[in-house]
Amino acid sequence: GAGVSQTPxxxxxxxxxxxxxxxxxxxxxxxLYWYRQSLGQGPEFLIYFQGTGAAxxxxxxxxxxxxxxxxxxVSTLKIQRTERGDSAVYLCASSLGRVTPNEQFFGPxxxxxxx
Amino acid sequence: SQELEQSPQSLIVQExxxxxxxxxxxxxxxxxxxxxxxxxEGLIFLxxxxxxxxxxSHEKITAxxxxxxxQSSLHITASQPSHAGIYLCGADTSGGSNYKLTFGKGTxxxxxx
Numbered sequence: 001g002a003g004v005s006q007t008p009x010x011x012x013x014x015x016x017x018x019x020x021x022x023x024x025x026x027x028x029x030x031x032l033y034w035y036r037q038s039l040g041q042g043p044e045f046l047i048y049f050q051g052t053g054a055a056x057x058x059x060x061x062x063x064x065x066x067x068x069x070x071x072x073x074v075s076t077l078k079i080q081r082t083e084r085g086d087s088a089v090y091l092c093a094s095s096l097g098r099v100t101p102n103e104q105f106f107g108p109x110x111x112x113x114x115x
Numbered sequence: 116s117q118e119l120e121q122s123p124q125s126l127i128v129q130e131x132x133x134x135x136x137x138x139x140x141x142x143x144x145x146x147x148x149x150x151x152x153x154x155x156e157g158l159i160f161l162x163x164x165x166x167x168x169x170x171x172s173h174e175k176i177t178a179x180x181x182x183x184x185x186q187s188s189l190h191i192t193a194s195q196p197s198h199a200g201i202y203l204c205g206a207d208t209s210g211g212s213n214y215k216l217t218f219g220k221g222t223x224x225x226x227x228x
Contacts, residue, residue, distance in 0.1 A: 003157075004157065031214060033214070035216075040220065041220055041221075042119075042203050042205070042217075042218030042219050042220050042221055043158070043203070043205075043216075043218050044218070045215050045216060045217065048214050048215060050214075055214075056214070056215060059215075091157060091158070093157075093158075095214075102146075102163075102207075102214060103160045103163065104148075104158075104160070104216065105157075105160070106150075106157035106158040106159075107157050108155065108156050108157045109155075109156075109157060
């Protein structure tokens with residue numbers, strides 16, 4: 001596809017359940033980012049991949065959150081034992097890498113609701 | 116950590132009017148990005164500023180970064196309903212490595228026809 005795609009677009013789950021959110025970056029983009037956006041707030045950085053490795057995961061809130069990018073393309077954000085406070089829009093972005101300007105292209109997001 | 120303050124939080128203007136949105140940082144900005152977001156959609160990149168005093172324009176939108184690199188403004192001339200949305204400023208907080216962005220809370224712009 002032409003842009004960053006994310007699936008599902010909406011996810012409703014119950015507290016304590018496990019969820020996976022998928023991101024398909026733009027072809028050829030080596031850098032991939034996950035952000036979380038709560039209502040009325042700007043996106044909050046979670047993790048950054050350069051290729052297959054997580055170059056910076058300092059934004060992950062706790063060890064219930066984990067992300068992978070095994071082949072350097074598609075990424076999955078995994079959340080264990082979901083809590084109501086995890087409800088937010090999870091945004092994925094990709095870019096060519098550490099270039100200037102580093103224009104990050106964002107996907108439409110996955111809206112996660114934890115009941 | 117670096118914080119970005121955006122003002123105003125929301126703005127309602129009549130079509131054809133000019134408007135300005137501000138973004139202020141407590142620290143020096145290595146790179147300042149402006150994005151636009153519509154409900155249910157991802158962020159759309161508008162412009163990136165890096166040098167003190169830099170100014171960029173695209174169509175009717177002009178962004179500026181002050182000389183001290185702590186404040187940026189986004190100016191829209193002759194606003195149109197298509198300009199409506201949430202405008203977000205984001206700053207490079209990866210120490211100039213150019214990947215980690217910290218965002219402000221956004222400014223909600225409504226343009227009445």
